Amino acid sequence: MREKLRISVLGLLLLSLAACGGSAKKTLAIGAILPLTGPAASAGDEAYKSLMLAVEEANASQRLAPYTLEVVVRDDVSDPKQAVSSAKDLASNPAVLGVIAHFNSGCYMPASRVYHENGLPAITPAASNPSITQQGFPEIHRIVPTDQVQGEAVGKFIAKRGVKRLAIIHDKTQYGEPLAGMVRASAEQSGVKVISYDGIQVGDKDFRALLTSLRSKNPEAVFFGGLYDEGGLIVKQMRELGMTQTFHGPDGIKGKDFIDVAGAAANGAYVSFIGNNADALPSARSLLENYQKRFNKPIENFGPYAYDVAGVFIAVLENLVKRGETPTRAAVLAELGKIRYEGAMGFAEFDERGDNKNRAISFYRVDNGQFVFVEAIGESSS
Missing domain, CATH: 3.40.50.2300 (Response regulator)
Structure with a gap:
């Protein structure tokens, strides 16, 4: 400060x-x-x-x-x-x-x-x-x-990695819930079965009951629509419960704060970002x-x-x-x-709605506590 x-x-x-x-x-x-x-x-x-x-x-x-x-x-x-x-x-x-x-x-x-x-x-x-x-x-x-663009890209990205059974969690906000819904639609269109779709409250700290229920449903991956604090706690508690499923998150968790909260559990997580890879x-x-x-x-x-x-x-x-x-x-x-x-x-x-015509979505994987670029989906229209 x-x-x-x-x-x-x-x-x-x-x-x-x-x-x-x-x-x-x-x-x-x-x-x-x-x-x-x-x-x-x-x-x-x-x-x-x-x-x-x-x-x-x-x-x-x-x-x-x-x-x-x-x-x-x-x-x-x-x-x-x-x-x-x-x-x-x-x-x-x-x-x-x-x-x-x-x-x-x-x-x-x-x-x-x-x-x-x-x-x-x-x-x-x-x-x-x-x-x-x-x-x-x-x-x-x-x-x-927009999250429409991001959600479509995330669903395709998850399907591309061979996931057949996906669990989705969102934070009930105007950011996380609509985004989760768009990921759900895109994943299902891409042949992925969404086996659960659950909301949590921003500020909650203990997600073990929800995660224990998800574990019994045997998803292959978990997507969280929300920000770094809850996202970091969710993946950390997944690992504490012995859940090895791949964790996916949106641009709202791309930052050092997510890694600080999740600790070593962040490694292996995939994170999208609404835009180009600046590096x-x-x-x-x-x-x-x-x-x-x-x-x-x-x-x-x-x-x-x-x-x-x-x-x-x-x-x-x-x-x-x-x-x-x-x-x-x-x-x-x-x-x-x-x-x-x-x-x-x-x-x-800007188009007639005020949205940027440049619409690339980038994906990263957390390795050794660092976000490592994986690929980009979507070309920048001109």
């Missing part, structure tokens, strides 16, 4: 100095609402640090001259009520021209109406529930593939190196996408400034509908 606060204060100080040094300079502002505390704090912290790198780079290069770019940051704590409150706060600030909006689908969904009602463009770096962009709100965008992309190399150098740890989660969302907003504002147009929310929204941005994770171009 101390490191996070130090970075936040330093980032704002640098931006203030850039805006005020010598003679007053004009500023532009975007917002960022992320889980800086709470159950997804580590992912939110990585996303925040990554987007701030993009902003610092833009200000250092004077891409937006005569403007400098500021970021108004709020913490949604992965709580839908706080997300809506934070969205209203930023929406009421006329200086905020766009928002890097939320990590959790359960937060982005209710907050999306606030953005729509206030004409405030928003792009999420992580929230993947398909329903978010099916509401008909032109302000709402996402840079990652294999020449376009991501500079970001990965700069992040490691700056924060003394690697990017593990959605940092590259947060970096690219910031990059999209910066490119949109740059286009407006170069054309001599006054940056407004309406102008930013119109430009988002036209832009094709080449970023660290490949291109970003």
Whole structure:
């Protein structure tokens, strides 16, 4: 937490100095609402640090001259009520021209109406529930593939590994439950028999009763739709009960926190990620190196996408400034509908719903406590 606060204060100080040094300079502002505390704090912290790198780079290069770019940051704590409150706060600030909006689908969904009602463009770096962009709100965008895309890919991936009997567990959230349902449909279409489909509560710690019941049904693999804490405990308790079935999880558990919770039991688990494999992309190399150098740890989660969302907003504002147009929310929204941005994770171009046309899904296996790339499913459409 101390490191996070130090970075936040330093980032704002640098931006203030850039805006005020010598003679007053004009500023532009975007917002960022992320889980800086709470159950997804580590992912939110990585996303925040990554987007701030993009902003610092833009200000250092004077891409937006005569403007400098500021970021108004709020913490949604992965709580839908706080997300809506934070969205209203930023929406009421006329200086905020766009928002890097939320990590959790359960937060982005209710907050999306606030953005729509206030004409405030928003792009999420992580929230993947398909329903978010099916509401008909032109302000709402996402840079990652949806869980429809991920679920279809996961079901095929499980079938490809010869699994015939699959048990599915989900966390009853707006993220985990719909995703689990999409995995179920895809797996069954691919010839896999889903022998059980169970929900658990976020925050529960003991899953032994459920797992003992599943063990008697003799599945060949277990898929969990949810986040790292429950996912890590489930696979750990599976191994404690002598269950050797392969464990599969989604992007919500791809991170060091899952391995920390599961311990050695994480080894052998397969995890999907909604997007390209950053380590294999020449376009991501500079970001990965700069992040490691700056924060003394690697990017593990959605940092590259947060970096690219910031990059999209910066490119949109740059286009407006170069054309001599006054940056407004309406102008930013119109430009988002036209832009094709080449970023660290490949291109970003939004379709009529606000979804990115770049839809690759990557798969990893945990070996010796590390996520090792296995393969990607789905081509990036152009």
